[in-house]
Amino acid sequence: MMTDGQFGAPAREFDFFISYSPADERWAAWIAWTLEEAGYRTVVQAWDFVPGTNFIDFMDRGVSESLAVIAVLSRHYERSTYGRMEWQAALRASPESPERRLLTVRVDEIPIEGLLATITYVDLVGVADTDAARSLLLNRVGQAVDGHARPGRRPGYPGSATAPVRHPEQPNPARPQPSALAGPGWAGRRRPARAPLYPQAAAVGADRAQDAVTVLHLAGPDFGRGREPDSLSRQIRGDLIMLRDAGAPVPDLMVVTGDLTASGSPRECDQALSFLTALRSQLDLSPSG
Structure with missing residues (x-):
């Protein structure tokens, strides 16, 4: 579990509150599972909002008591009233460095406008490979937590034609290791027993046909x-x-x-x-x- 670090926050009960539209629950579950496998502790409505929980109190505690809020950006999230409340609360919590308090992950081919456009997002649109998506997410989240994007290996001398090249999305070896807190089943959770499948990002410009209405x-x-x-x-x-x-x-x-x-x-x-x-x-x- 994360403690202090570049965010300048004291030790907390959990690290990330996942803010998302109910229509993007598969994305939120995959992001939360991936982060917990890497040793972070997350709070996600699908697992932690159980019968008897007050929704507004759950949302307030999730935003205020986490190290940072991760917003899952999509066309559904754009019109989400509670989603807007959550990311705006995260920005107000750290007006000097909003990118440290609010992390954004784009999972839909939409333009990012307004205040959210000032924050560099993790872009999973078009990333079909599960390992590549996991590496990208963990690498960018780790950089945000650390406050810089220093590579894990010494850069090669630019004047040498044989200088080794490191893939930009290679995971930082300093990332936290999985702990007991990241495992399934701490009190009151509905975390699934199996890892969620990685939701394939839709092709750019593809029409999304809906053949059923719930x-x-x-x-x-x-x-x-x-x-x-x-x-x-x-x-x-x-x-x-x-x-x-x-x-x-x-x-x-x-x-x-x-x-x-x-x-x-x-x-x-x-x-x-x-x-x-x-x-x-x-x-x-x-x-x-």
Whole structure:
């Protein structure tokens, strides 16, 4: 586990909080597994957000108590309300050196704009080989933690035609070694028993055809009959986690049927609107459908 280092942060419980859209969970899982194999400790929603956990508190602790936030950049992440909150919080935590507090990994062929464009990202778009992707990720993350990109071997003399050439993505031998903390199953986790497959980056300009739509059906929240938004939100999050563990895909559409409120009072209507808006944002669903 990382302690101090160039980030200037004290020893922490974990190293990296993975910020991502639910649609990119395969990428987040692969990144987290790869980093933990190398000896880092990560926090990732897919493994650490278990039933009974408060989502906002989980997000706040993950951002504030980690050494750095790793944002998985994609077209889904661009419109993620909670993703934006997470990377902006990471930037505010270290305004003098934002690249030290926020690391970005691009997994989708999208332009990086705004404040995120000021940070050099790890680009996995078009990297199809698993070993090359792993080497690239660990090398760049290690450089960010160290605060420099000093090679592991002495550079050859440029004036010599026989000077040895080191591949730029050769892993730094000084990287931390796997520890007990990086292994599966510390308290409260849902870390899978097997390593996630490396998600192949889509070809540049390729169309992404969708041949199925996954619908989340929410029947009659009926606020006002003793049901509170926070309790229902925790229940739904727990159900979604169990469905995901069973192999169900991420919802593309949310359909609400039945009574939203018991009496239609302004308070109940406000509860229903706030609840549905928050749930839609957590699932990264577009309000326009």
